[in-house]
Amino acid sequence: MIWPSGKGLGGSSLLNGMLFIRGNRKNYDDWAAQGAAGWSFNDVWQYFIKMEDNKNSEYVLNGYHGTGGPLTVERPRYQAEVKGPILEAAQKLGLRVVDSNAGLQTGFNEFQATYRNQQRCSTAKAYLVPAENRTNLDILAGAHVRKIILHKRRAMGIQFDFRNYTCEVKARREVIMSAGTTNTAQLLMLSGIGPKEHLEKFRYRTVEEYSESRRQSRDWQNGQSLKLQVSYLLHLVGRRPVSVETEEAVALAVKEATMESSHGTCSVSAIESRMDLQMRAV
């Protein structure tokens, strides 16, 4: 399975597509209903607003955005000529043009990006750089966490490798896991929290049997693939100097590339190479 992920400060926000998409209300509510207390959409909403520094007043005025937060969000300055006619055509057909972070998410949209002055605003730029001189923060680039130190099912700290040394830090209050979708689940398993059968196969002692993370990861991957496909579709339309056939060409390219792939999704390069083929055929 190919799973790209950023390893530097800022993680995958260093290399992602920068499309500003919060996710669907129902996903959060489903997680809360499955037991993730504090993760319903109404619970996380205040943090979405708090994190955002939205630079486009037309979005801020719709009541679904925040200003003054650490993460800058703005519309790309470059606007492809073909975009206006596509949106007009959609409206004529009775399809909605929406802000996909507002009330209705399905429809055509003019996306915003996690840009600051038209350049990538990674989570490191948004959160770490402004806090780097705090006396209660140490940033260790290149440290690799091996496991969480547990005592009677309580997280007491972490063990990590740094410049050929194995080190430990003790937590006074809590350990926050933010190693990304796959690595967080992996770290939990390396610490003895996971599906018993799987841990035993690799001779890890099970401290807490928990198999939900694998299912969640699969759900996330499915949702993310769909999200990426739709996102990139818009991204491609926005980025390329294209002809009027583009809308159809992109749709066809996505369909063909998806059908060809064994896992029901497709990569950007597969779409792009198909588009090139179609453009040449036109």
Ligand SMILES: Cc1cc2nc3c(=O)[nH]c(=O)nc-3n(C[C@H](O)[C@H](O)[C@H](O)COP(=O)(O)OP(=O)(O)OC[C@H]3O[C@@H](n4cnc5c(N)ncnc54)[C@H](O)[C@@H]3O)c2cc1C
């Ligand atoms: C190619 C691509 C395009 C994307 N495009 C978009 C987009 O346009 N819009 C959007 O909203 N989302 C997009 N995403 C998804 C988005 O980037 C991720 O959802 C987001 O970055 C996840 O953040 P995170 O903090 O959970 O994990 P990550 O960003 O993955 O950060 C995890 C960090 O933990 C570190 N780490 C992992 N294991 C260890 C360990 N054992 N010890 C020490 N450090 C460790 C990693 O090196 C990394 O720095 C894209 C993702 C990819 C890969």
